[in-house]
């Protein structure tokens with residue numbers, strides 16, 4: 162099948178250039194068999210293949226932006242040789258067996274909203290579109306659902322809510338991703354502090370292995386002592402160990418009450434301390450988001466944002482600018498000199514190091530934390546009261562519900578505002594890492610320092626747990642010529658992830674690995690990757706046909 166491998170530019174390493182395979186034509190007998198069983202649902206058209214060539218990763222966007230600018234650097238995209246749109250588990254099994262028989266790679270596909278190049282067909286082969294597998298069974302009494310992998314997450318949540326239930330999985334990509342993709346990439350929703358990450362929801366999975374056999378990872382029981390938890394082996398396996406064809410998941414009763422709260426804190430350290438103390442005393446907000454000073458400024462800058470009250474204990478030497486006056490000043494300037502806005506934004510992106518060091522010392526700004534509490538009214542109110550008590554011990558000042566309500570209304574739109582940065586001639590990406598409370602500030606400071614020479618850096622803390630928290634860095638810079646832009650982009654990931662690992666963090670909290678972070682994962686895991694993960698992959702997929710090259714695998 163695989164005739165030759167070529168790197169477009171020998172000096173480049175992943176992730177900026179992907180290895181582009183010169184693949185043989187699909188075997189005639191293979192195509193005939195697929196056409197026979199799937200008919201029109203086996204698609205080899207050029208348009209169809211191009212539509213499945215890239216996911217929503219920044220490198221994919223950069224490749225498109227370069228192409229529109231007339232440049233032709235190596236794209237972070239690779240079309241499959243065909244798409245199989247299956248509608249039953251039996252079809253998944255039949256396609257998998259055919260792929261094995263003819264040595265054709267097989268790439269499971271949910272909705273393609275991944276941001277790490279997880280669905281790129283880097284060795285050619287067939288993309289297995291699973292959206293047609295969207296059955297749903299609900300066990301109201303046990304609060305369990307069994308759902309096909311292709312169910313769109315927003316439609317699933319809507320359906321469950323009509324039944325008085327919620328999965329509690331609200332990623333920003335909820336409208337454009339599937340439950341199978343979430344399980345395969347070990348995703349997290351915005352209410353993960355209460356409902357957990359997707360791995361906390363998984364009870365059991367059905368998986369079609371590379372030989373075409375379907376296995377179930379266990380019965381639908383709450384807990385078991387029957388050896389390793391096999392469902393967790395496949396949760397986060399990004400299609401390299403098998404295709405998930407059914408997921409049994411924990412669900413919850415729809416909360417009777419949702420409370421919105423926000424606080425301002427004079428410093429990041431005090432805000433984090435109040436989150437840690439409250440969580441360790443058993444408070445479980447559904448959402449807890451803490452913005453660093455620059456992110457706080459930008460959140461507060463939005464047109465309909467309520468002004469923040471000053472914190473009770475301003476840090477000595479604080480700037481005289483309150484959030485309100487700074488925002489007012491910017492708005493007034495924007496109204497008086499609208500053309501200046503774009504220039505100012507470009508200028509911000511063109512001097513990242515300078516702006517980063519300036520914003521690292523924004524003592525007068527403080528930090529905004531927004532929270533939601535939900536569930537049984539008496540419990541939610543008790544949790545809210547306990548949080549308030551803890552926050553006050555750390556100089557937190559309650560700001561009312563507006564900031565949190567506004568975030569809830571706009572919670573999915575912010576991720577989709579990236580196109581403005583591209584239109585302005587820039588790029589933007591996010592790095593989500595997590596560590597223990599003991600090393601959280603070290604993680605924040607060291608990743609910020611690593612990214613600062615290359616891009617404007619913002620950060621917020623979300624997905625908080627009793628043991629630690631995730632930090633979501635957003636970094637943006639201007640696009641230069643394509644080669645220089647990719648060098649800058651690659652430096653962000655290389656140096657940012659190295660700093661994260663040195664601070665005891667994982668290389669991804671919820672976006673997964675795909676192609677983008679494969680090398681970083683392999684380096685971070687060392688012997689675990691070579692002595693445990695790689696042999697498991699070889700045993701389950703001896704011909705390396707299932708989504709080859711992802712998760713740092715050869």
Ligand SMILES: Cc1cc2nc3c(=O)[nH]c(=O)nc-3n(C[C@H](O)[C@H](O)[C@H](O)COP(=O)(O)OP(=O)(O)OC[C@H]3O[C@@H](n4cnc5c(N)ncnc54)[C@H](O)[C@@H]3O)c2cc1C
Nearest residue numbers: 271272273274275279332333339341342343348349400405
């Ligand atoms: C704007 C935006 C916001 C985002 N916000 C979040 C967020 O808040 N939280 C979060 O966790 N992620 C987020 N993401 C990332 C992405 O949406 C998630 O990783 C999502 O779970 C991917 O689902 P999908 O159905 O699109 O999967 P795909 O992109 O199609 O696939 C992802 C990976 O899983 C594999 N795969 C898919 N289905 C199966 C299956 N049935 N069996 C085996 N392997 C399979 C694929 O081969 C691929 O490796 C965001 C992405 C964007 C673009």
